[in-house]
Amino acid sequence: MLDICLIGAGGVGTIAAYVLEKSQRARVTVILRSNYALVKDRGFDIDSIDHGKVPNWRPHNVVSSFASAATDQKSYDFIVIATKALPELTSSIITELPPLITPGKTSIALLQNGLAIETPFATAFPNTPILSSVSMVGSRLTNSTSVFHQKADVSNVGAHFHHVDDTFTRARQHDAAALFVDVYNAGLADARPKTNARCLLVDDIVGARWAKLLWNASFNTLCTLLRISVGELISGPGRDTLLEPAMREIAAVATAAGYGDAVAEDMIQEKLHDSPPTSTLRPSMLVDLENGRPLELEVILGAPLRVALEKGVSTPVLTQVYELLRQVQWKLTTQAKR
Numbered sequence: 458m459l460d461i462c463l464i465g466a467g468g469v470g471t472i473a474a475y476v477l478e479k480s481q482r483a484r485v486t487v488i489l490r491s492n493y494a495l496v497k498d499r500g501f502d503i504d505s506i507d508h509g510k511v512p513n514w515r516p517h518n519v520v521s522s523f524a525s526a527a528t529d530q531k532s533y534d535f536i537v538i539a540t541k542a543l544p545e546l547t548s549s550i551i552t553e554l555p556p557l558i559t560p561g562k563t564s565i566a567l568l569q570n571g572l573a574i575e576t577p578f579a580t581a582f583p584n585t586p587i588l589s590s591v592s593m594v595g596s597r598l599t600n601s602t603s604v605f606h607q608k609a610d611v612s613n614v615g616a617h618f619h620h621v622d623d624t625f626t627r628a629r630q631h632d633a634a635a636l637f638v639d640v641y642n643a644g645l646a647d648a649r650p651k652t653n654a655r656c657l658l659v660d661d662i663v664g665a666r667w668a669k670l671l672w673n674a675s676f677n678t679l680c681t682l683l684r685i686s687v688g689e690l691i692s693g694p695g696r697d698t699l700l701e702p703a704m705r706e707i708a709a710v711a712t713a714a715g716y717g718d719a720v721a722e723d724m725i726q727e728k729l730h731d732s733p734p735t736s737t738l739r740p741s742m743l744v745d746l747e748n749g750r751p752l753e754l755e756v757i758l759g760a761p762l763r764v765a766l767e768k769g770v771s772t773p774v775l776t777q778v779y780e781l782l783r784q785v786q787w788k789l790t791t792q793a794k795r
């Protein structure tokens with residue numbers, strides 16, 4: 458039995474906790490914040506394309522603080538982080554993590570969108586394997602304890618290999634990722650006949666992040682600015698004048714950074730055409746805006762644009778989109794502080 462501590466039981470994290478426990482190879486302690494009392498009392502109600510309706514689901518253990526997670530369990534095999542990747546939140550989580558990490562045993566798994574999200578963790582914990590998961594799941598909380606999971610749980614997971622030496626070997630980091638993937642797939646075994654849910658172990662996780670950014674940096678940002686669904690974006694005139702140019706700018710930056718294979722033309726075509734015009738999907742950034750929460754702007758757009766600057770790649774559409782969203786972010790965060 459693996460012991461896992463999960464932080465961020467929202468749309469993605471609750472489904473991950475459920476899958477990991479369904480494997481029957483892991484016990485999950487979930488650290489909750491706003492919904493601790495409610496979940497402790499009645500659990501989560503999950504409505505999932507992969508797992509069907511699962512009322513009143515309770516993880517092995519729910520706690521309301523990092524300190525309780527550290528006292529309830531002697532050591533963890535994995536710390537899974539599925540909060541939004543926001544710079545201030547990441548810093549505060551990193552400050553709280555040391556009591557949960559057993560050197561030589563614990564790995565950190567990041568189930569989050571964006572580019573270079575691993576860097577702050579790798580800097581704080583250089584000898585801890587950092588696993589990075591690029592997820593295509595579509596899942597959100599519809600209230601404090603209800604999860605609506607509408608798009609199959611498909612993800613690519615790999616070790617980040619931030620540093621390798623004789624004691625912190627590539628094999629050790631790879632094995633940690635392989636174990637996580639194995640357990641996750643065991644939890645998806647019942648779902649696979651119904652959907653294509655699967656967790657794939659990949660060698661080049663940074664390339665996988667660039668490939669996902671083709672979608673997130675274009676669809677998430679434009680749907681958010683325009684407050685429209687994916688289907689509305691691809692049905693209107695902005696598909697040709699905003700969406701496709703934005704996607705091609707990300708591809709140009711990724712290519713300049715050495716990840717051209719991950720963002721080749723067939724991948725661009727797939728991302729442009731994988732959603733039908735009837736899609737009502739609201740990307741997670743738009744869901745955040747609609748709930749008055751801060752946007753993952755820096756990891757989704759700021760980080761690739763910093764690479765563009767460094768490599769001298771022109772990004773006229775994305776630069777404008779970024780500046781407009783910085784204004785939206787400013788309004789969201791200053792209002793939240795009032």
Ligand SMILES: NC(=O)C1=CN([C@@H]2O[C@H](COP(=O)(O)OP(=O)(O)OC[C@H]3O[C@@H](n4cnc5c(N)ncnc54)[C@H](OP(=O)(O)O)[C@@H]3O)[C@@H](O)[C@H]2O)C=CC1
Pocket residue numbers: 464465466467468469470488489490491492539540541542546568569570592593594595596597598741753
């Ligand atoms: N939703 C989706 O379909 C997809 C999302 N992603 C990515 O996955 C990541 C997670 O997204 P998503 O699941 O949508 O996020 P949500 O906003 O649904 O969930 C985040 C959760 O984190 C909790 N949280 C925040 N801070 C803390 C803390 N300090 N301690 C404990 N819990 C905390 C929040 O709880 P509280 O109520 O207390 O704030 C909330 O329940 C993001 O990077 C996103 O971009 C990737 C693919 C698809």
Ligand SMILES: CC(C)(CO)C(=O)C(=O)O
Pocket residue numbers: 570592593594595608672673677738739740741742
């Ligand atoms: C592409 C999608 C919807 C997951 O499939 C996503 O990553 C998001 O909403 O941020």
